[in-house]
Amino acid sequence: MRLLDPTSERDDTRRERAPRPPGLDGLRIGLLDIGKPRGNVFLDRVAEHLAARGLTVERFRKPTFTKPAPVDLRHEIATKCDVVIEALAD
């Protein structure tokens, strides 16, 4: 019996993760709030801790947690940051 493939027939491309930085010194750090309740509380505390270590951060926020981040926002983060910390859940 022959069947027609119901899937997208895509071949997944495997990509290596970017290398983990050995430390945060000198890196540009982004904090991304996806818009979930109290994500800001979490990120405020993270920012405090980073500031205490002499690091500066830039804050970003998705318009809504239910949709992927807009392309422009992703591009901005990629351009401005070396690492990103994301508040992913409630």
Place this chain on the structure above:
Amino acid sequence: MIPDGLVAVVKRACPTCELVAPVLGELDVTVYSQDDPTFPDGLGARDDRDLEVSFALGIDTVPTLLRVEEGEVTGRVEGWDRARWEAFTGTTGLGAGLPEWRPGCGSRTHDPEVVDQRLVAATLGHLRARQVELGAAEDEIEAMYARGWSDGLPLVPPTPERVARMCAGTTRAPGDVVAIVPPDLVECTVEKVAINAVMAGCRPEYLPVVLAALEAACTDEFNIHGLLATTWFSGPLVVVNGPVTRAIGMNSGVNALGPGNRANATIGRALQLVVRNVGGGRPGGVDRATLGNPGKYTFCFAEDEAGSPWESLAAERGVPAGTSAVTLFAGEGVRGVVDQLSRAPESLTRSFAACLRTVGHPKNVFIWDAMLVVSPEHARVFREAGWTKARLRDELHAALQLPAEELVHGAGGIAEGMPEWLCEPGSTLAKFRDGGLLIAHAGGGAGLFSAIIGGWASGAVGSEPVTREVGA
């Protein structure tokens, strides 16, 4: 190549052809036989069992006697009619002893299985999906499970022939792109929808509804990506309006939200299978629902328009009368509303409101949308009181202006609720945003029950209900 001169098309299974067989022997005629080249005996009939000549000549009836000149048909006589045959052939005394006239039989070109085979053959060449060859010892149902194509229930094997038949359910070409399906953002063709519709158990005439549902689901407003990914219960609910619901036999009556109707069951399932197989959205993968709900297998019903006291859901949403449409709603499970005592619309409205308040959480406002499915016995209360749907919605909104003190975090000893900055003492907050409460009519004739289908994160934050007309 069809020769010039007299040509006859016959089949042995036709009594009139048997009758005229001796007449054909009297004429200089090229005979094509649709079912048996040894018929008529001794005439050396040409074999047209594949019906190529019959289709080329446009044969409706056998016997048909034709005149071909320079490759063109210049005249034809159908059935047996001595006078006409004599005039047509310029011969006298044909068929001595035969009756004057006998009607012919249907040409095999009109046999349903022949029509189907030709349709399938014509479409097969346009199918582009990869073919998966199963081993002789492989069970096809198990093979589909093993490949991860199933939602957990058995699938109908999508053979090329079944998919070709399914594609005939729409005028759109198999290669037409219907939508970009999340989460993998894949261009999904009519053919891929057809494959999944076959697996879901759809009939070809359901396909336009599935296509419209997929188009609606894959809009930015409806946001099937987020709906798939959410930890909340909800999935795409498809409400179908218009003449297509009757044409394909959908259920809007007894058990409308439950099982038992093929169209209801398989249209909703086909949509989910497309998201699963084409979009790549699988439970435990991108689908992160904490608990989910059984409606995520399939959730589709027709609105009972004929029995409704109100304009239909589609009409309210701008679809012209007589046009079929689907409305997609990010629905969680069905919860019942019982009110067997209210005979006044005010009382019944307050019952609805009390139950609608619990959507999501009794202390949440404008976070969740909801659909209220009013049953015939409840609708009768509003019909007899002359309430329009707009009146009911207004009264529900009025009854769902909730005191801020009851909603604020901590009120009632419950931490969940609305933040203090929103809950000014003495004020009220509306349970539903404008456009966040949909009302439809469906159900069996007995039962003073209606249904609330809770929604998901409402509006631009999450999902907006989307209506699309059903095409051909």
